[in-house]
Amino acid sequence: MKINRYNLIGLLKQDFFKSQIIILCCSVLLISTSSCSDDFIDVAPDDRIDTGAFFSNSDELVFAVNGVYASQRGIYGGLNFYNLQETRSDNVKNNGADQKERTENDTFEETSGNLLLVDAWVKNYILINNANTILARASDIPFDNSVEEALINRSIGETRFIRAMAYFTLVTMYGDVPLRTEPTTDFNDAILPRSSVANVYAAIVADLDTAITLLPDSYTGGTFNEVGRVTKFAAQTLLGKVLLQMGNKADASAALQNVIGKYSLLANYADLHAAGNDNTAESIFEITFNPKNQTGLGLNNLFIPASEASRLGIAAGGWSGVLPCAPSIDVTNIYEVGDLRAAASISSWDNNGNMETYISKFIDIAAAGAGSNINLVYLRYADVLLMKAEADGESAASYELINQVRRRAFGQDPGTADPAIDINAASPGTFLEKVMLERRREFAFEGHRWIDLLRLPDSEALAIINAHMVAEYSGVLYGGGVPVVQAYRLIYPIPQTEIDVSDGVVTQNPGH
């Protein structure tokens, strides 16, 4: 075959025939390998948990649910959240020497850039995204038997309760918030506008209604059945609390009625927060802290002055410097003579010759570096009784509910009437004022006071707050002109980063 030197086609043809077998072989090799190339480069990590491969069985689901419980610990165990809930109320004072942003939340001068607000927002939404992921994946988990099926259903119930609790926190703090019920998967399409308060509440109620159908009355203990997980009664109590906050007193009362008689008041009020006294007969739902597992409570260290911690022999120590949280002047005066709750909640310490008060409700003498062995009780039977009374309105039955709580507080049997302790329609103040005062005494420093105030008409809530501001800060932070807190301050500003990153799709609360 003659090769024309310019005839490239001829050249290629000639070579093609010579080499076609090899090319064919190579082609086969390439085709056969390319079909599995996607597998070759689909390398999953095997030293960490890959989201895609997770949730393959009911055990893994329980682990993820445990993680959501742990997230609650991160929210409720931190000073930031405490500052936004209890310090904001008239129970606790911050002081001007503390970090500016913490003080601002106490004096109603917070801005939308306040890092504590961002922290509360971020942590609750991280929890919600974890919960949404669990709920999105749970129904696809295969099960072999009814035990596993029950575990899956219970896990869904626990998760919906915890998600409801997070949204309840958000809606009471921020008002309208983005209502996310699906996990975030597309980062380029993650922006969601706010939903109305009514819609958020509807979602919370739906979560709790479902949780009630899926959760057990109690737990037997042991692996996967640890006492301290959410029960049906916890869901019913929270539902009652939510409905009460919504102003739906009739439904609140009905929900709470399911819990009446299922728990009892502890004889000794101080035992409620004693170290290691977890999940008592009065306790309905607690945020668990335990130093054995490096999950101890550290928040209470900030309540105790260092010198006092040293005097008491608490190895974990206390706060050296001016306390970031201390009882307000007002709260130290609410207790009657003989009310054991006063001494259980507030103590005095010697600050270089001046006797000052500190929050002594959560003290673990044995606390060391890993924190205190104290659970934060979020729902307890005394709350059920007082909420039920509030929901039902003024009646003899309601006064009896209140008086059960009062009698225990004075060291008496809750079921035995005692005219020296009991209150009734003739006692001073309106019924609502009496309920609120009792709640304040009972739950001081437990993180309920701020949303209790929000259940009052705005004008009443503002009156209490402004009186507290004047009593606490006149002459301390301000001269005579303590700024008057406006109604818009009853909800917090939406964190500015949410608004900025969403390019304004998420809007700010009016006034802020």
Add this chain to the structure above:
Amino acid sequence: MKNTINLFLCLFLSGVLSAQQISGNVSSDDGPLPGATVLVKGTNSGTSTDFDGNFTITAGSDDVLVISFVGFSSQEVTVSGQDQINVVLVSSEDLEEVVVTGYGTQKRKDVTGSISSINASEIVSRPIASVEEAMLGMMPGINLAQRASSPGELSTVSIRGLGSITAGTQPLWVVDGFPTDQRNAQSINPADIQSVDVLKDASSTAIYGSRGANGVIIITTKTGKPGKSTLNLTVTNGSASAPKSGRMTVLNSEEYVQFHRERNGGTIPAFISNNWDGVTDTDWQDLIFRNGQFQNYALSASGGNEKTTYFISGNYLDQEGIVIGETQKKFSARAKVDYKASDKVTIGVNIAPNFTDLGRLSPGTDDSDWASLYAQSLMLAPILPVRRADGTFSMNSDLPGSLPVGNPLETMGNWDFDESIFTLLAGMHVEYEIIDGLNFRASFSANIGTNESETYYLPTVGQTVPIALSPVSSYSTSKNQTSSWLNENTINYKRALGEHSFDILGGYTLQNSVSESVSARTSELKVPGIRNVDIGNPDNRTGSNSRSESSLISYLGRFNYAFKEKYLLTATVRTDGSSVFGEDNRFQTFGSAALGWRFSEESFFQGLNLLNNGKLRVSYGTTGSNAIPPFASRSTYNTVQHAFGGSAVFGTSIGSPGNRGLTWETSTQLDIGLDLDLFDNRLNLVFDYFNNETTSLLLTKSIVPSSGYSTFLTNIGSMRNKGVEIALNTQLFSTEDWEWTVGGNITTNDQEILDLGGEDEIQNFFGALRRVVGGELQQIRGPKILKIARVGDDQTGQPLTTPGAYIYEDVNGDGAISNFLGADGQLVGDTNVDIMYGINTNVRYKNWELSALLNGQSGAWVYDFFQIQLAAPFRQTNLSKEFWYDGRYIDEANPGNGVTPAAGGFDTATGPVSSAGSVKTDYMRIRNLTLNYTVPSTFYDRLGLSSARIYTSVENLHTFTDFVGGNPEARRASAGGVALIGGSQIRSVTDGRELGLNSPPGLPMPRTWTLGINLNF
């Protein structure tokens, strides 16, 4: 007389005989060539040479003998009556420079891309421990910064500027075809290296696709050649020191006391008067530096026949650092064998194990260099004795109010850090010549690297900053192993057809890499000296492990076409699929095209004798950078602890958000080049203009917090590096006795951040360093100092209002000076190297040869955190004499140089981050001087030697620079640990390949004198 007789005889015999017996010898530069073919042209009559290269053949007087041998250019000799014909064959490689292009080689004249090369002859005569040192200053466009001069430390290498913010700026290192890492490349015995080829533009790097964006450095080791076996022995011995001229100059006691007297308003402060005996004057640097011995032994053998070739080598390097306790020992070996199984099939194997052992007597990791002996020796006050009266080690805390820095002698007694590195690169390949010009090659190779490190220390009390030394003893051990395998299958077709020539390459490759690490640690050791984690407090015993894996699948192709050897075209394509990216974006195709025009081949240049070669090149294309952690695209769960009551439970929560869409950074590169060889090849010029734009930079982007995440890693932003490179080599003159060559290269780089995904700037190091759109990669920000205040100057609003204090520029005119974060903070320097250069020269007179290498850079600024923050006057540490003492303002009669403030003229609020701390790092260094003597053969004929060479050399003879903060090319790998900004302690950043931070100062570059001998048998 003898010649005349021979000539006569030849003439006589040729006249008489038509055919004659001819004997001769065939040899090469390396000696006789056994097995060479000697053929009478046009006949089948021929013979081959014997073991000594001798042959005899019968041929007529007019016959032409064709002498050929594989790997050498054939020669033709007309008999014309000679009876003795000796031929020296020239290696075909020597005839025309060949460059390694990745998956193949190409003649230099045909290359259309930008490739710089160095070869063995430029490496062997210097006392270098690694390939990095061989490359330094020799090639344009390549920046090698020796960030630490301790033995075994890796340099920071970048090609044509830093083109990425987070995804890595390291070039790809390819060793004998295996894409590996810098540690592997560094471990190679420099004497084994045949060539280093640096691929710099898209035309040359696109064949490496997703790993080519930062350039590719190809290291090719030597291969045996057919012919007589050679044995090569090199022995180098020497000594390294830290000359005073290279050290940081600090104050002696008299100066220290004087300075603090001035700072204290004229009286000696109590911390001195209470603690100084008036005599003590300790030179702490003298206590840590030493003369370190350097020994290197390299032995290699190579040779073979037409069937089999081999190269075998062994190397032992024993290097002491200039700081007491720093050592490097390296053992390496290589065996490379190629076997031609048939006319069509060649198989080969290459095995190179390497063992390196590194030792230090101080913390050995980058981020704790604050506890380095050097940093301590610079900061301890000269008025302190080595030991206190009670025999314990003194330290700065003995001077109340001083920064509590520990004593280097105590540190070196308490610390022991040891690192053992084993690397193995092993592979085999088979080549099959399907038809003439069409070759199939398959290779399978593995790269295994293990790194074991051990840190042992005894309690060291007293140093709490800049980094705390542990007050309890501790032992930790860790082991990392990376195993990767590579399978490459390529098919290559080369064909010349008249005026057309083609070189077509296609390939399919697979690579997989697994990294595992295990570590264990304990503290409070009960029995000192025992290296076992059981020996400490059981409660403090911890262990951890990690594992990651990545895979890469690639399809590649390259098409080289030349028409009339004048018009050149290269087109390259590579499709990579990588496991490290999001599942939506794992495959991407990269490609480039280049044109070359060898205009010197055009007829209108043919008459011009001055132009030997002229080529114009243009290339354009894209490459990628995949240097992110293997699982960054994946969302993962973290483990969390929880307990219900007393029952601990295991929990999980969402950790890294991942990003399914995560993909490569892409670099789009334009290169325009000109190659000129002039005046009988005595002047070679290579010019390149480059413009590289990196897009889809990997940066974190904010996401609405209500999503459950705050940021995620994504591809946003872009930046650009552009500049020119010029390399010039001239042979000024060349005679039999004299030869003088001069070479030089210079590179400029103009760097700019084009986009940061919508953000104006990214703050780094608390905002003292920033990445700003429109600026260079890293900017230093702070208030700008206008002058040193004199009596009568308006100092209203200035932090200090005494004479001798800084006067800062009030940018916003508000009558007050803000700190660096405020309105008066401005750009006071940026860290990009604008210009770098290298100069080398070589003078030969007869057997003597003197060569010199200089290199330098300019345009890069650094934030000298050390001088301005840590060893600053208010810390009461020792101080840089040049920075703080010489030329300071004393009074109006002694106003100093106008730059250095008075002893008390430095304010701690504004001063620590201001233009005073932003300093230039320009330098020029005499990197190497070598004198070579080639021993005449008369001396060693009887010893069986074929050549012998003796050389003496000095590395880092001197550095010219105004930079006073240690080694000017030092770049911190990270700035971890604790930082001090404005006098308060803050946790520092850990990122920092290009962080413009001098913290702590780099060790002086060791001045190493060596004497070596090289023998060839």
